[in-house]
Structures are given as structure tokens and as C-alpha cells.
Amino acid sequence: MRDFAANPAAGDPRYVLKLAVEGGFNGIVLQIGLAEKFHWEYAGEIPLILKLNGKTDIPSDAEALSPLHASVAEAVRLGADAVGYTMYVGTPAAGADFAQYREVREQARLLGMPLVVWAYPRGAAIEGKGGRDSFYAVDYAARVASELGADVVKVNFPHPEKQDQVPAAYRRPIDSQDAIAAVVRSANRTLLLVSGGARAGDAEMLDKARQSIRAGATGLIFGRNVWQREHEESLRLVGQLQRILAGAG
Template identity: 30%
Template sequence: MADQTIIDLLGESAEDLLQYRSTTVSKELLHVPGPDFIDRVFVQTNRSIPVLRSLATLFNYGRLAGTGYVSILPIDQGIEHTAGFSFAPNPIYFDPENIIRLAIEGGCNAVATTFGNLGMIARKYAHKIPFIVKINHNELLTYPTKYNQIMFGSVEEAWNLGAVAVGATIYFGSEESSRQIIEVSQAFERAHELGMATILWCYTRNSAFKTKDKDYHVAADITGQANHLGVTIQADIIKQKMPETNGGFEAVNFSKWHKDMYNKLATDHPIDLCRYQVLNCYMGRAGLINSGGESAGDTDLEQSVRTAVINKRAGGMGLILGRRAFQRPFEEGVKLLNLVQDVYGDSSITLA
């Protein structure tokens, strides 16, 4: 039985999430996280020895070291959402050292943040926690607002900072997606040449994906295809938002879909929706980490634990959670990160 704290936080949904048995794609077909994940999955790939070493560094740090699961603290919101908006609830995070401290004291596998943040304190912390450099961003100072990921530095500079991995975002479905796919593909190739792992924020962005009734930016079919494009450009780990619905292709009436995508490969249960995302990550050969989402205040603990349970039982590799941790007092942020990690450390919470 799962830890009582986890059960209590799940509340009325505890039984449904912890006891659910999926009847879609068998869990036996998945490449699930575990202590031997690198030997079992990545050793078979074209990744070089230095990349394998970087992945091992990532997997073997923090409270989840040696489990095959990861808990990553991502803080690039100072650019993506403006610094004032992001850090006003807790101004200590204007200082990048506190970002690194939160990741370390929170027991994370790694910290993912900007060139500027890591560059300012790299010599003090590069040997104390794995760095992931976010190499592109959408900035919000252009008026009128536009949504376009652009490079903020080079892969070589990420390597000079001592990073074990680079992270990048592609807005799949946007007008600029073709350029972003080419840029990020080239950056990931270079990162692998230098021995770094690659993590892709596989976000979807198109006004047509949002109808009067639903937001299909978080549909399992559309996000799943974004994941499939991400692993095609050789992302080692995929970051994706937790799916909340399905049938985006059919509802928006674009691209191609098969009825079995909705009838056999998924149901409306959140674990099955997330598992469809895992399927599109080469059945889990590339790890799926779901994002924590924006902070909702009092319900952050419950929602974060819920997301972790869904991701783990679907076959995912972990969570990448930022705002819910840093937009609260430091010690409370540490507690939240630890609670999420406890889900992945709980051996009674198994694949659905």
C-alpha cells in the first residue's frame, strides 16, 4: 500500500489512481525506468560514451539516485514569464544562487535554468549538482507579444559551464516550428558530439488548438505526436504537459488520425492519456517527464502528487517541477519536491 501521506493528498481519487488497471497497451511492452535503464536502453543506441556518462550523472544524483526516475527543478520563468511576475511571490529567486540551493536541498537530480543564472555561479556549484542549460527561450518584452523560441547562447557555452545536458523548447504547430525544429536538431547533434544529454520541451502552440469548449494544446493525441517528433530529433528525455483531454486532431479537423488512437490506445482515464504520451516516446525508450504546471496555491501539494502518480503508473520517468516549488517559502518548496520524489521512491506504486 502507498504511503499514507500520498493517499491522504490524493483524497477521493486515491483508489482510482492507485488501483487502476490499464487495458490499453500492455505494460509489458514498455521500457520502464529502473536502476539498469542506461544499460538496458541507452547502451544500445548511437549515444557516445561521454553521453552515457552524462546520463549516468543525471540519474545518479539526489534523492532518486539509482532508481531510473528523475526529479528536475526548472527555473527559466524569469525569461519565459518575466522575472517580476515569476519571482514576486518569493523575491529571493532573483538571485540565481537560491535556485541552485533549492535544487540541492530539495534532493533533485538536476537543475535546469538559463545561461545567465548558471554562468553567474557555475564555479561554485557545477561539481555539486548536475547542470542542464536551457538554450532557447520565448521572451515577453516584444510588443505586441509574440510566441517564438530563439537561441540565447551556444551549445559550446553550455559545455563550458559544465552542463551534463542541454534543454530546448519547440512550439510544435506554430508558424516558427520548422525553423525551431532545424535549430534544435542541429543543437542536439552538437550536444551529443560534446558528450551532453538532450531534453526537449515538446510544447504545442497554435490558436486553432483552442476551441470554445476545450484546450487541445493538452490533448493526448496532439501532445503525443509532439513527443514523437521530439524523439525523432534524438531527444534523450521528453518534457511534456500532463494531458487533460483527447481527440484534438478530430476536433480541430487537421492532420491524420485513426479511430483506434481513441478507442484502443487510450481511454479518458488520466493514466491512459499519459501512457499514450509514453508510447510516442518510443514506448519509453526516451523518458517522459511531465511538467508540474503553474502554482495554484493551497492545492499545489495535492496536484503535484497526483501528477507524479499518473506519470509513474503510466510508465513515465519523473517530473520537472518549478513554479509550485519556488513560488512559496524555501522550506515549503523543499517539502513539495520531496513529496513528489517520495511517489517515485514508493515501490508499492507500480505500473498500471
């Protein structure tokens, strides 16, 4: 798998779980197969968020739908602390997406399980209005997740410079600090996590993390940017992120 090419050791889920424990992470997100086979070795050391849906990278995102392959009841069985759901905002499949999301939300409420929504703008309509990480798209997705009952929403960092064909309200001079602050406000009482995104230069990535925390984001959620590098380098990066979260970075 291409995700592991930069650091083949990370292809072993135990490597990532151990790294999460060593780095003092608040939790780890796993699909059900890996949660069943590996998380039990670290139960009590690292909280589990069970991801309930997912799709491969093979088909186009034009009509993206992330189908369910696990249930809230299975998350309870595995001792998870929360469940995760990917919602593709803006695609023609939104009707089916919202319908299966409603089932997840109802079961999460019934079983007392917090619901974390990956709010990802996707589809031709989004690409024709600034793109999936434009300020408009990210802001809209955060609001949709909040209005549909997410307890926590995960978004990508917004790019306010991407203004091609976006609504008039978003075609104005605004810097990235003000943009991420607006996204936090759009999420209102839904806690907001900012993704590390694709592998990027450390200085740029850390600056986005600082801006997110200054804006009032609840926290950060990092994957490839951490484990797609050598072990000691990963821990150095995690240390920098922890200082930012503590307000000292």
C-alpha cells in the same frame, strides 16, 4: 517579475540553487547568464542543464519560435551535464524551429552532450484542436521530439477531456492515467519527464505525479510549483515528490 511575486526570495538564483541542493534534485535548468554567474558556486553539488533557447512572455504564441542564445560548446565550457531546447510543435514557424534544432542536435552528438527537448504544442492550429495540454497535443509533441532525435523529452500532463476538434482517434472516453501511459509509449525509447506545470493545488499536482510515475515516466521536472512557496513548505513538497519517485508515495 510576476513569477517571483509569491516568493520574492526566489528572484535570487542562489536561493533556487540552494533549494535544489537541499531537496536532493538530480539537476537544475538555467539560462546561460545565470549559469555563468551563479552555478559555479554549486558545481559538483547539482548537475547543470544549460538551456540553449528561450523567449519572453510578451509576444503571442501564435507563431512562436524560441531563438537560440547559447551553444552546445558553451555548455561544455560551463561543465553542463546536458543541454535543453524548447521546440514549439504546431506553429507556422516549425520550419525555422526544426532547422535550428537540427544544428543543436548535430553539435550535441558531436560533443557527447545529452539533449533534452521541451516539447510544447503551440499556435492557432493547436488551440483549434483541443488546446496545448490536450491529450492529442501532448501525445503528438512527445512523438515529434522522439522522431527528431531527443534523448529526453519534457511534456505537460495531458488532459484527455479536452476533445474539441481533435482527430477522431482522440475523441473517446479515456482517463488521465491511460492518457499519460499513451504519451510515454509515444515517446518510445526517448526518456520522458513530466512537468509540474502552472502553480496548482498540491493534491491535484501530486496525483498527476503519481500517475506519471505509474505510467513509466522517467521522472518529474518542477519549477514554479516548488520555489513559488516558502522555503520549508517547498522542502515538504519535495519530500512528497521524492516518495512518489521511490514508489512509496
